Amino acid sequence: MPKIGLTGNFGMGKSTVLRLFRKLGAHTFDCDNIVRNLLKNPGIIQQLSRMLGEEILLRRRGKSMINKKRMAEIIFSHPAKRKAVEKIIHPAVVQQIEAAESELVRKNPCPLIVFEVPLLFEAGLENRFDTIITVFTTRERSSKRLLEKGFTPEEIKNRMRAQMPVYRKKELSDFVIDNSGDLRTTELQVRKIVAALSSC
Template sequence: MLIIGLTGSIGMGKSTTAKMFREAGVPVYDADAAVADLYETGGAAVAPLEAAFPGVTKDGAVDREALRQRVLGNDEAMSRLNAIVHPLVGADRVHFFKDAEAAGADMVVLDIPLLYETGGDANMDAVVVVSAPPEQQRERVLARPGMTAERLDAILSRQMHDAEKRARAHFVVDTSRGLEPAREQVAEIIAVMRDPQKRPGRDKSPA
């Protein structure tokens, strides 16, 4: 079973692209959704995060804004957070792989926002980067409720620059031209990955 990493900076259209893979019949693992489940009431991350960052839970669930305030811009706190959450996400991902194999999937997509930043790309058969021009990216993100330019800049400071991601990617999905062109790019990626003569593979350089 082939493993495709899907990544891209905030506001690039990664979630929409992930949905296109899913609609094409490829199982998609959403790391952000997995984290959200871990943060909900009864989630496995609630107790350890409250122990590490007292006061970040409310009514038995993690208050994501309170947690964000505690770790944003604090490398030590971010490392503690990752040390708690990443192993829990990894365990959840194991179940996803088992379910995909049982369903007979020939490939899966792992939707991981910080794929390159965490070194996860080394475990992928290929990496797809979702991209758009910076001005379009900022317009999309700043239109989100509660988002500010300051917060966006803080988020981007933790992410690898889009140009570097594109340079390292095996495939790039350009979302700046609309949904249908992006969907066509996704279909082409799936076709290439299913062709042993064309797919990049872990031992080949990005195209």
């Protein structure tokens, strides 16, 4: 079962491509969802609040929760704090990836398993995957998508700055998907990759 790492920069359309892989029969995992679940873990909440301060906490019904918007504002404007948070989160994400893969192999072998990992290269996870695919589009198109989602220009700039340039990710990848056109054009590219990997 080939293990595929799907990556790309902020606003490039990774989640759209992940859904296309799922449509074509691959098992798929969104590592952003894994992170969202980790941020509900009391131990992780405690570590992060000690590191970043209690201003990242929301209190609801007597429980502490992470204010993800406030945490993002802090870590994307302070690179050292972002790296410290990543040292907590990334190992836990890797554990979840390995557990998910083991469970799938045991229960339901499938031709392909695709993990969407936004910071795949930044986290040094490239050796954990058999194949790496980078999704890309123009900076103008990605910025437009993000503005439509409610991100401010400053938030977009800070997040872009925190990531490896997409041209470098493309150079390090086995396949690239140009997500600058319409959905059909993107799907045709995904179909070609699925066919190539399924024949291996």
